Amino acid sequence: MTALAEAGRALAAEAARYAGMGWMRGTSGNLSVVLDRDPLRLAVTASGLDKGELTETDVVEVDAEGGAVSGGVPSAEAGLHARIAAISGAGAVVHVHALAPVLAAQRWPGGVPLRDLEMLKGFGRAAHDDLVTVPVIDNGQDMRVLGEAFQRGYRADTPALIVARHGIYVWGADLREARHRLECLEWLLRFTLGTILDGS
Numbered sequence: 001m002t003a004l005a006e007a008g009r010a011l012a013a014e015a016a017r018y019a020g021m022g023w024m025r026g027t028s029g030n031l032s033v034v035l036d037r038d039p040l041r042l043a044v045t046a047s048g049l050d051k052g053e054l055t056e057t058d059v060v061e062v063d064a065e066g067g068a069v070s071g072g073v074p075s076a077e078a079g080l081h082a083r084i085a086a087i088s089g090a091g092a093v094v095h096v097h098a099l100a101p102v103l104a105a106q107r108w109p110g111g112v113p114l115r116d117l118e119m120l121k122g123f124g125r126a127a128h129d130d131l132v133t134v135p136v137i138d139n140g141q142d143m144r145v146l147g148e149a150f151q152r153g154y155r156a157d158t159p160a161l162i163v164a165r166h167g168i169y170v171w172g173a174d175l176r177e178a179r180h181r182l183e184c185l186e187w188l189l190r191f192t193l194g195t196i197l198d199g200s
């Protein structure tokens with residue numbers, strides 16, 4: 001099996017899992033893994049497909065700008081995946097349209113503050129006395145503009161980015177680490193929203 005097909009199989013399995021959680025509704029969201037660093041090459045889920053039904057062939061190899069290297073139509077958001085992988089050094093980037101991050105960005109457009117929660121450990125941060133601010137950038141269709149906004153607010157210790165009125169990106173050394181971070185962060189955002197809505 002080629003490296004691209006192997007990546008495609010891993011991406012399909014992850015996408016099915018996220019689709020089952022309701023975080024990749026319709027054809028939304030996209031996932032990627034780094035295939036090569038120099039020059040940068042990523043395997044990204046193909047565009048416009050049901051994320052619960054991907055197979056190992058529903059994957060496209062892209063370059064540092066998110067352009068297809070050898071056929072296929074990558075997700076329109078592949079350019080932002082590539083920028084995140086280049087700047088952060090991550091081996092995998094996941095992007096889903098979960099609801100909690102979008103609601104949180106609506107409430108805290110300048111960045112979502114999180115602190116003093118055990119689940120922050122699952123995001124790679126401390127459970128006490130460690131203010132985590134998840135960056136929020138404006139939505140748009142030009143991935144270079146989104147990439148610049150991401151880079152301006154980038155912090156190595158905060159492996160997530162919320163795109164307002166859109167969704168969230170989380171990254172890690174591999175797909176599993178990215179998933180663990182996303183799952184924990186989604187919980188944190190839900191908790192934070194819930195306590196605000198309760199007025200507590």
Ligand SMILES: [Zn+2]
Nearest residue numbers: 029077166167
């Ligand atoms: Zn999206």
